[in-house]
Amino acid sequence: MITLTEENYIKAIYHLGKQGRENVNTNALAEAMNTKASSATDMIRKLAEKDYANYKKYKGVTLTESGKDIAINIIRKHRLWEVFLVEKLNFTWDEVHELAEQLEHIKSQKLIDELDAFLGHPTHDPHGDPIPDKNGEFTFVEKIVLSQAQEHQTYSCLGVNDSSTEFLQYLNKNDIGLGSTIEVVHIEPFDKSINIKANGKLLTVSQSVAKNLYLKKL
Amino acid sequence: MITLTEENYIKAIYHLGKQGRENVNTNALAEAMNTKASSATDMIRKLAEKDYANYKKYKGVTLTESGKDIAINIIRKHRLWEVFLVEKLNFTWDEVHELAEQLEHIKSQKLIDELDAFLGHPTHDPHGDPIPDKNGEFTFVEKIVLSQAQEHQTYSCLGVNDSSTEFLQYLNKNDIGLGSTIEVVHIEPFDKSINIKANGKLLTVSQSVAKNLYLKKL
């Protein structure tokens, strides 16, 4: 049986080590976990013993295949819950993260399979991050920010970079949400402001907005 | 901050002591928690210290008002999650309990308020037990079993007593579910078998079925 704390360390190693492939330093891990280096060392030892991690003293830690599987499964759960909270329970994009940190530890294969189906097998969460499928495969989507978009091209909104309340409220006001269709009508060479048609409505957005909106080409 | 274990003990005291009003013995509590009497004593001490419980050595334990509030809130969450799992995620009535035991500990007021609204403010869970509202008030509904029903009266299905897979499958096969309308057409005096019209369809059910189906008068 894997404990909640072990799961959280595994997740942190995964994120810090770029999908768990690169070595993660004890100090970096301790900081991510809001704990001390000595505690991180203890946990790394334990994870290595349970064969979730590869560890050589003073050389940092990576995840084993089974460690990665666990991490990916937690990420899948986290992101599916985020979609649920935003799409079904009226949460805003910035409210969901810490709640999903709790929900991701609920243990039930059927729950997560059914939730996935209930949500229509989403491939991305409200921040535009990909949701691994049942087999741990990520859907790769070329993600760009609006400021890198091309004139006359049509895109779909994947998520946001800045998830401040103000920015999300700005998007709401302009009817831009997950999956919104955005057509780049014109890019003003002078100040790089962008004329877009969002869900049919014309709108001019500034660079600072454009830098924080993730899109995929349609 | 209240721990998960504390919450579970409080819930057990609430259930064992008839809404936490009656004294609960250390041994009974230990058995309910699958632990030993000495552990229960330790926890009772702790709960009393935190003012969730009233405790006199050798005299058992009751809940304080704040302890009861906590218990009722956990029960509310548990039962709302059960409704969600059955109504939205295709769980059967007997699959939901242990999963709801995990979900009931998720901490977010907004989550539970929104879930409640999403489900249409249900008053009863899939087992026919009442769901306390936001203020901790239970909807009292006179709950009878089908075997006590009156001829020519119409009822609504509240839940089941026996939640074995076989029984639930029997009900599914006959299109009886939560909220189904059941009219008692005729009670056979010879063997007490009951002729009912369930969701429009005529059906004869035996006493053993009738004893396990909870109804409320319409």
Add this chain to the structure above:
DNA sequence: ATATATTTTTAGTCTAATCTAAATATTTAT
């Protein structure tokens, strides 16, 4: 009413996850 049985509490350990402080490796700078 007293002995016996049962229940509850106490005392002392154990494990997981944390901490501080000290010791040891490794890295960096000269």
Add this chain to the structure above:
DNA sequence: ATAAATATTTAGATTAGACTAAAAATATAT
């Protein structure tokens, strides 16, 4: 290449929640 700085590990303690075994209180039975 060595000293200083930084990173990591070790050693020993702490806390929550559990355990066993023994002691103490309460309940039961004759």
